[in-house]
Amino acid sequence: MSVMTEPATIQESPVTAPAAPPAQKSATKSGLPKQLGFLRPAYWLPLAVLLVALGFLWTITAADSPYLLPPLASVGEALAANPGFYLSNAWATLAVALVGLAIGFVASFILAVLVSELPIARRAIMPIAVVLSVTPLVAIAPALVVAFGFGPEPKLIVTALICFFPILINVATGLRSVSPAVLQVFTTLHASRLEMLWHVRMPSALPYLFTALRVVFPLSIIGAVVAELSAPGAAEGLGTVISVASSNNRLAVVYAAILCLAIMGSLLLLIITAIEDRVLHWHESRQGATS
């Protein structure tokens, strides 16, 4: 049983790192816990320097030609003067983005399963899916506004459509990414298609799904904003704020709204990445990260 002496250095769970050297696990050089490693100057300083430099450039440009860029202070003032206004509009946009995303997710996931299980469905659906995926869907937003008016429908449709194809293509690929050897083992066990789908194919597709979600979460906000921009009569949403403010030459408000959108997109990306780390802790790409 000489193989029993194989190194036991690999850790129990990649999330906690019990076997890692204590210096790495508990504290960094500056005495900070590993989870707070980003507080180290080496971590944030390059970014901070670049931000200061960009802010400086912005300020110079804004002072020189205020019609190009609003002074940073005025953007801050716009935000500070009416934070509730931005918050409620951001919430309106976020709600459209997330509901649209959810619709797109459910529809595309079901279709991905169908496409991966039935060759007929694959041959029928995939060509259409590919053609629609290369069509700039933002272009149909105005048409949808004409068809559905200024309510939430056109926004949800655009958002759902934008999220649809990355999920469909990735999940369909993921469901079929199971190795032939695994399929053979489960075939000799006479596992049903449903069991195969649930126990083997769906977990195999998870890494592909998360790749799609990391693209699609920020995309959903783009979809929502584009739809709002195309429906200028709409009551709320950051897209509406931007379109109204820019027609009134209120550049500070436009940039304040853009800042809100950037923060929202980043938060969504952060959330999905955190979930991905939890769910895919078993995946090869995460095995090296904590050891």
Added chain:
Amino acid sequence: MTLTSPSAPTSAPSSTADSISIRGAVKIYGSGASQHVALQNVDVDIKRGQFVSIIGPSGCGKSTLLRLIAGLETADSGTAEVFGVTPERACAAKMIGLVPQAPALLPWKDVLGNVSMPAKVNRRADKLRRRIHGHLERPAPDMLDLLGKAGLTDAVHKLPAQLSGGMQQRTAIVRAFGVQPDVLLMDEPFSALDEFTRESIQEQLLDIWDENKTTVVFVTHSVSEAVRLSDKVLVMSARPGRITASVDITLPRPRSQAMLKTAEFHHFEDVIRDHLQTAWQENPITGSTPIPAGAAQ
């Protein structure tokens, strides 16, 4: 184990309920000039409890033969029966345990989760297998106990990515044993492992097999592996794929590491190498280039 040459009349099998039996199996891939006869009129009988290895050069159809028994392929003509039922029915009753060349573990399940997986699918098998005459009912094994015997006690809650190749393959073996199959089909399971790992994993396989005496069909490239593990070695030859010899390995069991160095062991290795070489020289296509001794490993 009986072997009939293609020309000899096939004796009617008395009862197949207690053996794996293949009669006149033909399998041809492709057509026209690219036609490849993977199996030509192959007859095999494997009795319950036997450890049978199939050895031969690449492309001799040994994996095809295994896949035939596993129900993963159907013969163009001829029949395959696993303890009295068709391979498909044997699969439905979970009578077959497969260990493929790659460990084929689920990367998101830990070792225990992986070896418990077969019990979670096709739950109707238990009912079905009780009705099959050729099935030998055995109590479900304690997975932790079985993992311990395979030397995986410390790895029970580890993910496949955290295991070495040898440990992954041992997990795959435990998974296959776990359903108490009537036959274990192993398709070059140790070919990707280094020599040391390979020898110790062979020992563990024999340990587990000694207890269960499950019928094993083991496809391999390695002469010494075949001799060490088997009761019987079938030598196959390519183009067309056929069985050219059957060698009974009468070495006593258990077969320790030390036995690998004995004269008897070498004798059996030489016998099989000679058969491999003869098969190669008889080959109408490649006959002019005899295989160097030992190269078939």
